[in-house]
Amino acid sequence: MKVGRITLSDRAHSGIYEDRSGPEIERVVEELFAEPIEFVRILLPDEEERIASALRRLADQDECALAITTGGTGPAPRDVTPEATRQVLHKELPGFGEIMRALSYARVPTAILSRATAGIRGRCLIINLPGRPSAVRECLALLGPAIAECLDHIQGFRPRLREQKEGG
Numbered sequence: 576m577k578v579g580r581i582t583l584s585d586r587a588h589s590g591i592y593e594d595r596s597g598p599e600i601e602r603v604v605e606e607l608f609a610e611p612i613e614f615v616r617i618l619l620p621d622e623e624e625r626i627a628s629a630l631r632r633l634a635d636q637d638e639c640a641l642a643i644t645t646g647g648t649g650p651a652p653r654d655v656t657p658e659a660t661r662q663v664l665h666k667e668l669p670g671f672g673e674i675m676r677a678l679s680y681a682r683v684p685t686a687i688l689s690r691a692t693a694g695i696r697g698r699c700l701i702i703n704l705p706g707r708p709s710a711v712r713e714c715l716a717l718l719g720p721a722i723a724e725c726l727d728h729i730q731g732f733r734p735r736l737r738e739q740k741e742g743g
Contacts, residue, residue: 576608576610576611576612576613576640576641576726576734577612577613577614577615577637577638577639577640577641578604578612578613578614578615578639578640578641578642578643579614579615579617579633579637579639579641579642579643579699580597580600580601580614580615580616580617580642580643580644580645581597581617581618581619581626581629581630581633581642581643581644581645582594582596582597582617582618582619582644582645582646583619583620583621583626583644583645583646583647583656583706584596584618584620584621584646584647584706585620585621585653587618588618588619588620589620594618595708596645596646596704596706596707596708596711597616597618597645599645599708599711599712600643600645600704600711600715601614602712603711603712603715603716604641604643604715606716606737607715607716607719607722607736607737608719608723608734608735608736608737609734609735609736609737610734610735615633615637615639617629617633621646621647621653621654621655621656622655623655623658623659623662624659626644626647626655626656626659626660627659627660627662627663630642630644630659630660630663630696630701631663631696633699634663634696634697634698634699634701635696635697638698638699639699640698640699640700640726640730640734641699641700641701641702641722641726642699642700642701642702643701643702643704643715644656644660644701644702644703644704645704645705645706645711646705646706647659647703647706648689648690648691648703648704648705648706649688649689649690649705649706650688650690654690656691656703657690657691657692657703660692660693660694660701660703661692661694663696663701664694664695664696664701665694665695665696665697666694666695667692667693667694668692668693668694668695668700668725669692669693670693670721671691671692671693671702671718671721672689672690672691672692672693672703674717674718674721675689675691675704675705675714675717675718676689676691678713678714678717679705679710679713679714682713683710689705691703691704691705691714695725695729697729698729698730699729700722700725700726700729702715702718702722719736720736722734723735723736
């Protein structure tokens with residue numbers, strides 16, 4: 576299964592700090608799915624057109640089944656990931672963002688500020704995640720069954736979920 580992951584951060588892109596959220600996506604995806612996974616890695620600044628272009632490339636040229644973004648989902652002026660994502664989607668799946676906000680809210684009341692969304696471009700499921708590694712893990716871990724079901728519908732295959740261990 577080919578998975579694209581895009582980290583969106585002006586500071587990580589300019590080398591001010593290390594990208595920790597992108598590698599966390601990889602760890603969680605490999606924990607969730609038993610399929611062999613090939614990752615396509617992208618690190619970009621918070622620029623809407625560059626993000627949209629990268630998402631198009633992952634879906635159309637790289638033929639990723641799944642593309643996951645991290646960062647740029649908040650209310651700050653440079654947070655443009657949802658806008659870039661909506662530009663490229665053929666079908667929006669707002670339930671992904673809704674469940675992430677609802678379940679994260681119990682722990683972090685500011686989770687309601689997230690504007691993350693998800694949807695489909697061609698045969699690729701695109702999901703926006705928050706930028707913090709702990710939020711990446713928490714949110715992505717919730718989505719495994721929905722990702723598998725969606726890929727079954729759009730790709731014609733259902734990635735096998737690993738058995739989840741008690742408490743994690």
